[in-house]
Amino acid sequence: MTGRLPLRGLGKLTWLEIKIFVREPMGLIGSVVIPVLMFLVLGRTFGPRLAEAASPAAAQMRTGLPVFVAVFIAISAVLSLVAIVAIYREGGILKRLRATPLSPVTILVTHVLVKLALTTVTVVLMFLAGRRYYPAGADVPLLSFTVAVLFSTWSILSIGFIIASLVRTARFAPPLGSLALYSMLPFCGLFIPMDALPPAMQAVSRVIPLTYAVSLLSGIWQGDPWSAHLGDVAALFVVFGVCTAIASRVFRWE
Amino acid sequence: MVFIAIGSDASVKWPGVRCPGMGNTSVVRVSGIRKAYGATVAVDDVSFTVEAGEIFGLIGPNGAGKTTTMECVEGLRRPDRGRIEVLGLDPIRNAAALQPRIGVQLQEAQLQKRIKVWEAVDLWAALYDTSVDGDRLLDQLGLTDRRDAWFMTLSGGQKQRLFIALALINAPELVFLDELTTGLDPQARRAIWDLVRGIRDRGQTVFLTTHLMEEAERLCDRVAIIEHGRIVDHDTPAGLVARHCPQRTVVVTTAHDGAAARFAGLDSADTVERDGDRHTIRGRGEDLVTEVIHCLSEHGMRVTAFRTEEPTLEDVFLTLTGHSIRD
Numbered sequence: 001m002t003g004r005l006p007l008r009g010l011g012k013l014t015w016l017e018i019k020i021f022v023r024e025p026m027g028l029i030g031s032v033v034i035p036v037l038m039f040l041v042l043g044r045t046f047g048p049r050l051a052e053a054a055s056p057a058a059a060q061m062r063t064g065l066p067v068f069v070a071v072f073i074a075i076s077a078v079l080s081l082v083a084i085v086a087i088y089r090e091g092g093i094l095k096r097l098r099a100t101p102l103s104p105v106t107i108l109v110t111h112v113l114v115k116l117a118l119t120t121v122t123v124v125l126m127f128l129a130g131r132r133y134y135p136a137g138a139d140v141p142l143l144s145f146t147v148a149v150l151f152s153t154w155s156i157l158s159i160g161f162i163i164a165s166l167v168r169t170a171r172f173a174p175p176l177g178s179l180a181l182y183s184m185l186p187f188c189g190l191f192i193p194m195d196a197l198p199p200a201m202q203a204v205s206r207v208i209p210l211t212y213a214v215s216l217l218s219g220i221w222q223g224d225p226w227s228a229h230l231g232d233v234a235a236l237f238v239v240f241g242v243c244t245a246i247a248s249r250v251f252r253w254e
Numbered sequence: 255m256v257f258i259a260i261g262s263d264a265s266v267k268w269p270g271v272r273c274p275g276m277g278n279t280s281v282v283r284v285s286g287i288r289k290a291y292g293a294t295v296a297v298d299d300v301s302f303t304v305e306a307g308e309i310f311g312l313i314g315p316n317g318a319g320k321t322t323t324m325e326c327v328e329g330l331r332r333p334d335r336g337r338i339e340v341l342g343l344d345p346i347r348n349a350a351a352l353q354p355r356i357g358v359q360l361q362e363a364q365l366q367k368r369i370k371v372w373e374a375v376d377l378w379a380a381l382y383d384t385s386v387d388g389d390r391l392l393d394q395l396g397l398t399d400r401r402d403a404w405f406m407t408l409s410g411g412q413k414q415r416l417f418i419a420l421a422l423i424n425a426p427e428l429v430f431l432d433e434l435t436t437g438l439d440p441q442a443r444r445a446i447w448d449l450v451r452g453i454r455d456r457g458q459t460v461f462l463t464t465h466l467m468e469e470a471e472r473l474c475d476r477v478a479i480i481e482h483g484r485i486v487d488h489d490t491p492a493g494l495v496a497r498h499c500p501q502r503t504v505v506v507t508t509a510h511d512g513a514a515a516r517f518a519g520l521d522s523a524d525t526v527e528r529d530g531d532r533h534t535i536r537g538r539g540e541d542l543v544t545e546v547i548h549c550l551s552e553h554g555m556r557v558t559a560f561r562t563e564e565p566t567l568e569d570v571f572l573t574l575t576g577h578s579i580r581d
Contacts, residue, residue, distance in 0.1 A: 012380045016373055023368040023404070091364035099330060099358040101350070101381050 009102050013110045021114060031076050032122045036129050039069040043130045066130070067217045068190055070145075071210065073122045074153040075181045077115040078160035079174055084111060085164035086173035095254045112157055119153045120146060140221055148220040152213035155236035156181070158243030159209065165250040184210040209239040279306040281428050281459050282327055287336030289322050296322040297333070298483040304428075309450065309460040311474035313467065313567070315579050319483040320463035321361055324432050327461070328358055341427060354382055357421035359414075361432040361463075367406040371397055371416055374405065375423060382424035391419050395449060411442030418449060422458075429453055431462040435469060447473050467567040467579060477567070479574060486574045491567055498573045499565035500538040504546045507532045507559035516553060520545045531558070 021027055042065055088094045097107055123146050163180055167173040186192070187201060188210035194202060205211045216232040226233070282304035289297040297319040304310040312320050325331040327338055329345030329352060338345055343352045365374055375392060379385040392398050395415040400408060408416065414434060421429050431450065435443040450473055453460055464470050470477050471491045478488035487494060502522075506513070509531050517535045518526045522542040527534040535546060543562055550557055571579045 009377065009381045012377055016369065016377055017366075019373075020366050020368045088366075092360060092362060093364055093366060095330070096360055096363040096365065099328060099353075099360060100378065101353045 007103070007106050007109065010106050010110060010113075013102070013106065014113045017110055017114045018117060021118070027080060031073075031080050031118055032125065035069055035073045035076060035122055036125045038072065039066070039126045039130050042069070063218050063221050064190060066126075066140075066145075066221055067214060069126055070123065070149045070152075070217050071185075071188070071190065071214060073119055073126070074149060074156055074213065076122075077119050077153050078156050078181060079177045080118075081111055081115050081157060081160045082164045082167070082177040083170070083174045085161070086167060086170040089164075089168070089252070089254060090170040092254065098253050108161070112154065115157060116150050116153060119150055123149050141223065144220050144226070145217070148216050151233070152216060152236060155240045156209060156213065158240045158247060161247035161251065162243055165247050165252060168252070181210075184208045187211065188214045190214050209236065212236050212239075280304065281306050281341055282310075282461060283337075283339040284323070284327060285337045287323070287326055287333040287338060289319075289326060289331065289333050296483055297326070300336070300480070300483070300485050302478045302485060302488055304459060304461050305476070306459055307454065307457060308475040309454050309462065309473055311470045311477040312461070312463045312480055313465065313470045313474075313477050313571075314480035315465055318465075318480045320465075320480055321432055322483075323480065324430060324461070324463055328356070328430055329353075354384075354424055355427050357424060357426035357429040359417040359421045359429075359431045359434060361436070363417060365405045365416075368404045370402055370404060371408070372401045374416065375419055378420045378423045384425060385423050386425050388419075388423065391422060394452075395419050396445075409442075411438050411445065414438065414442075414446060415449070418446075422453065426458065428459045428461065431460060433463055433465070435464070435466065443469070465579060467571060471567045479571060481575050494567065494570045495565050499569045501565060502537055502539070502542045503563035504535045504543055505532065505559070505561045505563065506535065506546065506550070506557055508550075508555045508557050510553065510555040513553075513555060516549055517546065520549060 046065065085094075094107065124142070127140075127142055127145075159181070160177065163177045164173065167176050187197070187205040187208055189205060194205060194211075197205060212232040212235040216229045216236070219229050219232075220226070280303040282302075284303070285301045287297060287300050288295065300319070300323055302310075302312075312323060314320055322331065326333045327340060327345060329340075329349045332346055340352055341355055345352055371392065372388070375388040379388050389398070389401075392401055395418060397412065397415055397419065400412055403412075405413070405416070418431070418434075421431070434450070435446050438446065447469070450460055450462070454475075462474070464473075474491060476488065476490050477494070479486045479494075487498070489497065506517070514526050514528045514533055517523055517533055520535070520537070520542070522537040522539045522545050523535050524538065525536045527536075535542070549555075568579065
């Protein structure tokens with residue numbers, strides 16, 4: 001054994017990237033502060049009314065709101081990754097790192113870990129901040145829900161890598177990434193129930209990854225066991241596998 | 255040109271390489287490499303060697319193919335044809351074995367804006383099995399008082415010194431420096447030159463590129479001139495000057511009667527121009543200066559100013575390519 005681990009430097013680089021991220025005020029505001037504030041504002045506006053109302057629509061909103069914010073957190077994480085990869089590539093940072101024994105996989109895994117850590121913090125903050133507006137949500141399985149958000153984020157990050165591979169310039173990466181990800185929102189069953197969509201749109205909704213993430217998150221928020229959502233989990237695994245395979249073929253270091 | 259297939263027996267020839275002193279001490283051997291980007295041929299049939307313990311410079315104007323060549327040698331690019339051997343290894347196939355033994359500074363590289371100097375050194379040190387003491391390295395490079403500074407706050411010279419530190423952290427046998435002093439002021443440039451000489455003096459080999467002829471002349475033990483992707487010539491800077499620009503010029507200011515005629519009679523003098531008391535004597539060969547001095551003393555001439563002008567690599571480049579490197 002030469003001691004050359006395949007992911008050498010992973011721990012140090014991950015910790016370093018977290019520190020670097022925290023030093024960038026705009027990134028922190030976009031990824032953590034805005035989703036939490038959004039949840040607070042929405043929760044404060046609709047929360048009390050939703051808690052009292054007994055209609056099915058209100059029931060859906062009770063779940064829909066936290067799931068929407070969770071999806072927003074996941075998308076923010078992915079967009080932040082896209083931006084970072086684009087900036088690092090344009091600035092020659094990826095190239096400089098490639099001229100060391102650091103493996104390319106390590107660099108990418110590092111950024112995934114950083115984004116997942118950030119997602120965890122944001123979800124927990126959101127939960128704590130929103131608690132008073134969701135008295136009924138006190139028995140929501142926080143751990144399970146956080147894991148579900150992390151798993152969904154992890155899966156959607158692979159789409160981010162494809163976007164980061166295709167969009168070469170740091171200037172266009174975030175807007176094009178937003179376009180790609182946010183355009184999935186109307187079809188994912190979050191705002192309009194799947195059954196209410198016309199058949200053509202239902203077909204679209206069945207092939208977009210966000211649909212499965214929303215289904216998983218809603219279920220877990222409502223207290224479903226994971227076993228009830230094996231289909232969603234499988235679909236998100238497939239998304240990750242396929243997108244990672246594509247990304248690893250089209251990814252460019254410079 | 256003959257392309258020799260992969261093989262590692264001792265009889266392998268390195269076509270196109272005519273370096274004196276080439277032998278077992280070559281740490282880099284490049285033979286007939288070519289690299290094209292689409293229809294643009296960046297590097298064409300380039301061959302050279304870098305010898306152990308020297309500062310070798312690949313010099314030429316921007317866009318001549320310096321960086322492409324260097325990145326092929328570093329294993330960051332795969333040449334379309336030709337062979338490269340670095341420390342006896344193939345830079346692409348044996349990348350994992352080679353990387354711990356080389357240090358790389360890339361042209362216009364950046365680090366994370368908000369990474370601190372010590373964090374970068376610490377991270378780099380963690381990537382290698384063996385590493386030198388980071389704090390000592392920062393001290394040697396004059397970065398100790400900037401150790402807690404963010405990368406984005408460093409001056410151009412400080413950034414380059416940090417990149418040198420990162421290239422040296424693993425005590426490499428061979429260090430690559432690509433356009434190290436571009437964009438630096440003359441003072442920072444001189445400081446960097448001293449650091450590079452220090453690397454060689456510690457026994458490490460340096461392979462650098464530059465478009466600054468003065469830098470090449472002052473720093474490099476041997477240079478290869480590259481132009482339009484081809485090596486035009488290679489030798490020591492003095493050797494190139496002696497071969498391509500043997501002209502010497504002596505400028506003497508004297509009021510002595512008949513001085514111009516006496517200078518014109520010297521064996522090595524080709525032309526003598528006179529402008530008032532100032533005589534510009536041009537000739538070839540190393541004896542010109544001695545002959546002028548003898549002539550002055552023999553005839554007891556009173557000299558008020560004396561200056562010799564030697565051609566530089568700049569002139570060599572002009573002679574070889576027909577244009578100035580700045581064009």
